[in-house]
Amino acid sequence: MSKLVSIIVPVFNGERFLPAFFDRILSQSYQNYEVIFVDDGSTDNTFRILKDNERSDKRYKVIHQQNTGVSAARNQGIRLASGEYIAFWDVDDEFSDLYLEKMVRKFEDTQVQLVISGYMERQVNQNLSFNYSGQSTGRDFNWLLQQIVTHRGIGSALWNKCFQTHIIKANKVRFDEQVSIGEDLLFLVQYMTVINDWVEIPDILYTYNLSDQSTMQNYKHMTYFDRRWLSEWDAVNKSENLLKNPSNKYDFKHDVLILKKIRVSIKLLGRIRKFKYQGPEKREMRTLLRKNWLKAIRSDSFTNRQKLKMLVLLCS
Numbered sequence: 001m002s003k004l005v006s007i008i009v010p011v012f013n014g015e016r017f018l019p020a021f022f023d024r025i026l027s028q029s030y031q032n033y034e035v036i037f038v039d040d041g042s043t044d045n046t047f048r049i050l051k052d053n054e055r056s057d058k059r060y061k062v063i064h065q066q067n068t069g070v071s072a073a074r075n076q077g078i079r080l081a082s083g084e085y086i087a088f089w090d091v092d093d094e095f096s097d098l099y100l101e102k103m104v105r106k107f108e109d110t111q112v113q114l115v116i117s118g119y120m121e122r123q124v125n126q127n128l129s130f131n132y133s134g135q136s137t138g139r140d141f142n143w144l145l146q147q148i149v150t151h152r153g154i155g156s157a158l159w160n161k162c163f164q165t166h167i168i169k170a171n172k173v174r175f176d177e178q179v180s181i182g183e184d185l186l187f188l189v190q191y192m193t194v195i196n197d198w199v200e201i202p203d204i205l206y207t208y209n210l211s212d213q214s215t216m217q218n219y220k221h222m223t224y225f226d227r228r229w230l231s232e233w234d235a236v237n238k239s240e241n242l243l244k245n246p247s248n249k250y251d252f253k254h255d256v257l258i259l260k261k262i263r264v265s266i267k268l269l270g271r272i273r274k275f276k277y278q279g280p281e282k283r284e285m286r287t288l289l290r291k292n293w294l295k296a297i298r299s300d301s302f303t304n305r306q307k308l309k310m311l312v313l314l315c316s
Helices: 018-026 046-056 070-080 099-110 141-149 165-170 183-192 227-242 258-275 280-298 304-315
Strands: 005-011 033-040 060-065 085-088 114-123 128-132 136-138 161-164 198-210
Touching: 005 018, 005 070, 005 099, 018 046, 033 046, 033 070, 046 060, 060 070, 070 085, 085 099, 085 165, 099 114, 099 161, 099 198, 136 141, 141 183, 141 258, 161 165, 183 227, 227 258, 227 280, 258 280, 258 304, 280 304
Parallel strands: 005 033, 005 085, 033 060, 114 198
Antiparallel strands: 085 161, 114 128, 114 161, 136 198
């Protein structure tokens, strides 16, 4: 195995995580990689630390941009990537020393176009964790997409997946820079509409450290409605539209994303109700729930709490 892997790492004010990150990347058993760090307008010492390390290792590439978000940062990384494969990592997470070796070997052994691994999700401040490990291969993208959008399934995050660079670039698969929540799912759906197969390995190779500071988690402490939350609704609708006319001509089921849309609607309508937000999205989500509430009730992918919340929202 000698194929170059491009690892794209967006960073914003990550100085306290960088020493451990560099230690982990240097411990990779597979050493033929480049790491493209995109400093997204950090206000701490992130850029200086990155430049210092760039001077000591030719495999590091560091660029700086104004604070325009993770999607813009990743798009910058894609443009600079010269490896055969692309991985997307976050500087505050952890990964196995065997991550690159296992992923590249599976690409080489199977010649597939997407490789997926297991992962651990860890709630940093509560000492809670969840492990996902699965094994699958094939061409049934309806099944794969359902696993991706299922809570605690394969997941829509990018860090447990490796992609072929030439497919991304040839098909202009990019991150939507107008979407700040749900951008990973939208990117994955774009990629899935231009490939023909995948393989999933059971090895747990990545640890996602979930903090209370993320946009998805801190709404309970907000005093106003953040319109960026609505971009998740936008992302799932754009994903649904992409599936209607895929480049690979795959026959995606028209309702393959319906449970995901229900889940997003329940979450966002709760926030809309709390902050008394008025907008067309509210009507769209309520209409969706009215038409599909029975599917949610019958589905075991929703908790009783979510089902009750949905019924309350519909009656309010």
